[in-house]
Amino acid sequence: xxxxxxxxxxxxxxxxxxxxxxxxxxxxxxxxxxxxxxxxxxxxxxxxxxxxxxxxxxxxxxxxxxxxxxxxxxxxxxxxxxxxxxxxxxxxxxxxxxxxxxxxxxxxxxxxxxxxxxxxxxxxxxxxxxxxxxxxxxxxxxxxxxxxxxxxxxxxxxxxxxxxxxxxxxxxxxxxxxxxxxxxxxxxxxxxxxxxxxxxxxxxxxxxxxxxxxxxxxxxxxxxxxxxxxxxxxxxxxxxxxxxxxxxxxxxxxxxxxxxxxxxxxxxxxxxxxxxxxxxxxxxxxxxxxxxxxxxxxxxxxxxxxxxxxxxxxxxxxxxxxxxxxxxxxxxxxxxxxxxxxxxxxxxxxxxxxxxxxxxxx
Amino acid sequence: xxxxxxxxxxxxxxxxxxxxxxxxxxxxxxxxxxxxxxxxxxxxxxxxxxxxxxxxxxxxxxxxxxxxxxxxxxxxxxxxxxxxxxxxxxxxxxxxxxxxxxxxxxxxxxxxxxxxxxxxxxxxxxxxxxxxxxxxxxxxxxxxxxxxxxxxxxxxxxxxxxxxxxxxxxxxxxxxxxxxxxxxxxxxxxxxxxxxxxxxxxxxxxxxxxxxxxxxxxxxxxxxxxxxxxxxxxxxxxxxxxxxxxxxxxxxxxxxxxxxxxxxxxxxxxxxxxxxxxxxxxxxxxxxxxx
Numbered sequence: 001x002x003x004x005x006x007x008x009x010x011x012x013x014x015x016x017x018x019x020x021x022x023x024x025x026x027x028x029x030x031x032x033x034x035x036x037x038x039x040x041x042x043x044x045x046x047x048x049x050x051x052x053x054x055x056x057x058x059x060x061x062x063x064x065x066x067x068x069x070x071x072x073x074x075x076x077x078x079x080x081x082x083x084x085x086x087x088x089x090x091x092x093x094x095x096x097x098x099x100x101x102x103x104x105x106x107x108x109x110x111x112x113x114x115x116x117x118x119x120x121x122x123x124x125x126x127x128x129x130x131x132x133x134x135x136x137x138x139x140x141x142x143x144x145x146x147x148x149x150x151x152x153x154x155x156x157x158x159x160x161x162x163x164x165x166x167x168x169x170x171x172x173x174x175x176x177x178x179x180x181x182x183x184x185x186x187x188x189x190x191x192x193x194x195x196x197x198x199x200x201x202x203x204x205x206x207x208x209x210x211x212x213x214x215x216x217x218x219x220x221x222x223x224x225x226x227x228x229x230x231x232x233x234x235x236x237x238x239x240x241x242x243x244x245x246x247x248x249x250x251x252x253x254x255x256x257x258x259x260x261x262x263x264x265x266x267x268x269x270x271x272x273x274x275x276x277x278x279x280x281x282x283x284x285x286x287x288x289x290x291x292x293x294x295x296x297x298x299x300x301x302x303x304x305x306x307x308x309x310x311x312x313x314x315x316x317x318x319x320x321x322x323x324x325x326x327x328x329x330x331x332x333x334x335x336x337x338x339x340x341x342x343x344x345x346x347x348x349x350x351x352x353x354x355x356x357x358x359x360x361x362x
Numbered sequence: 363x364x365x366x367x368x369x370x371x372x373x374x375x376x377x378x379x380x381x382x383x384x385x386x387x388x389x390x391x392x393x394x395x396x397x398x399x400x401x402x403x404x405x406x407x408x409x410x411x412x413x414x415x416x417x418x419x420x421x422x423x424x425x426x427x428x429x430x431x432x433x434x435x436x437x438x439x440x441x442x443x444x445x446x447x448x449x450x451x452x453x454x455x456x457x458x459x460x461x462x463x464x465x466x467x468x469x470x471x472x473x474x475x476x477x478x479x480x481x482x483x484x485x486x487x488x489x490x491x492x493x494x495x496x497x498x499x500x501x502x503x504x505x506x507x508x509x510x511x512x513x514x515x516x517x518x519x520x521x522x523x524x525x526x527x528x529x530x531x532x533x534x535x536x537x538x539x540x541x542x543x544x545x546x547x548x549x550x551x552x553x554x555x556x557x558x559x560x561x562x563x564x565x566x567x568x569x570x571x572x573x574x575x576x577x578x579x580x581x582x583x584x585x586x587x588x589x590x591x592x593x594x595x596x597x598x599x600x601x602x603x604x605x606x607x608x609x610x611x612x613x614x615x616x617x618x619x620x621x622x623x624x625x626x627x628x629x630x631x632x633x634x635x636x637x638x639x640x641x642x643x644x645x646x647x648x649x650x651x652x653x
Binding site for chain 1: 476
């Protein structure tokens with residue numbers, strides 16, 4: 001789950017990272033009063049979860065003379081499809097230089113990695129592609145509680161030493177919030193010192209509970225419903241509903257659908273050892289997405305009981321055709337149950353998927 | 363030897379939970395079938411003195427070390443306490459820890475794996491089905507009815523997809539020397555490269571099947587390692603039509619050295635001269651070609 005800019009900055013402030021004065025508003029009418037408290041010159045920043053927000057018109061400068069109109073304009077906008085519901089009124093900064101700073105996870109090193117560049121403010125993937133030598137990186141042993149001085153020196157190079165404490169504080173934020181990404185882009189140098197002009201924190205979804213977050217607000221209602229029941233569920237937009245067990249097998253199912261020129265509407269991973277109630281719930285959930293014409297169930301496992309799965313599919317009783325590939329314990333009994341009710345059960349995933357694509361494309 | 367053999371005495375951490383107990387039973391059924399040592403001890407804090415399917419349960423890992431010669435631990439401890447459980451196994455210097463648990467917070471995984479390294483403990487997983495050496499031993503949850511003994515090493519980031527591939531291989535007459543699920547999490551202990559080293563050192567293994575997914579570049583490194591060691595490899599990468607990874611965002615992708623989607627991985631593997639199957643059912647055909 002992502003924290004929005006204003007939330008990230010609140011966390012930064014508490015961790016001792018300098019941030020601009022600001023106030024969050026949710027109506028244009030609040031803008032003038034907020035501006036009066038924040039600074040003479042401000043920027044209004046739409047709090048939407050999209051990249052390239054500035055270029056898309058989501059950040060507008062304002063003064064006490066035009067604040068009301070600018071706020072009205074911003075609240076009337078949609079930025080890359082998202083309506084502007086909250087705006088951060090923030091003091092305009094006197095920027096002398098922009099840096100990039102983030103801490104994320106390096107899969108190969110199996111450690112946190114600090115990324116720093118003296119050329120901030122640009123899209124980081126552009127920088128990484130065009131000038132990889134300008135992006136400094138350093139790994140931190142996850143058992144360290146602070147960033148050691150030598151790592152700080154290696155990361156900063158010739159950049160001002162006053163950025164060091166920001167790096168250490170950002171590492172503390174990264175660890176304490178169970179983040180998979182903590183980013184300041186840009187980190188700016190001003191006459192008053194170094195300030196985090198923007199902020200982004202992406203949390204590890206596996207750590208939300210211990211972070212005291214009960215609901216992942218980045219999910220669609222059906223995705224949230226799926227998560228509540230321990231399913232992995234993602235919506236894609238085609239017309240074939242997909243149910244599998246295990247992420248790899250489910251992904252392979254999507255790939256074979258594409259191979260036969262079908263389009264998956266969604267996919268749901270029921271996990272291991274699913275009983276009949278879980279299967280029924282999964283089938284209903286996948287079927288409930290508008291546009292699903294046919295459902296393919298591809299379950300494989302030593303401990304999955306095919307008769308249980310068959311009962312679940314029959315119990316769900318969804319209007320769309322359900323095509324089944326099942327392998328596991330009590331396979332013959334599962335087949336008998338399904339075929340009695342007129343469902344087709346095929347013995348390989350290729351066959352089942354091809355049959356589903358044929359139904360969808362009919 | 364691929365991490366374990368017939369004589370490896372196994373500890374199960376999280377022995378009294380439903381998953382732990384269920385799989386102690388299945389692991390020991392297999393051990394009985396093949397004449398192996400199997401699970402000799404269980405561990406759950408506060409449940410010392412109990413028995414699970416005839417296996418004695420201890421309060422701490424160290425308590426289990428004294429009466430037994432533990433060669434590997436299989437960990438079913440729930441996600442919140444699982445990082446701690448891995449470190450406890452490492453602290454007792456157990457050579458191999460197989461972590462089945464999924465949804466462990468990634469910071470816990472990073473810390474536990476870093477600590478295990480200092481203790482010399484090899485961590486397989488987390489979020490993995492474990493390993494199965496046909497007719498020899500089973501450490502984890504891979505179903506034994508799909509495999510048959512042979513000389514193909516199978517290494518995979520996935521669970522059920524691995525079963526699909528084993529089943530295809532067995533049906534086509536290609537038995538397996540070892541099947542290892544290394545786990546689907548962003549941070550895992552043993553990687554494709556590590557397992558290739560193990561396959562090369564193993565007398566039986568003649569070729570490897572590498573099953574990867576979107577994200578990271580471990581598949582490429584593993585394939586290069588295998589080539590440099592002279593081990594023939596066939597690969598399959600799932601997720602060519604998967605949506606762009608939602609979780610890690612761009613900074614994550616950059617750290618991984620650019621393209622980590624399935625299509626570019628497949629292209630890079632083919633660029634190395636490695637046959638890549640487009641569907642699991644193609645794998646046995648490609649294996650036949652490289653042997």
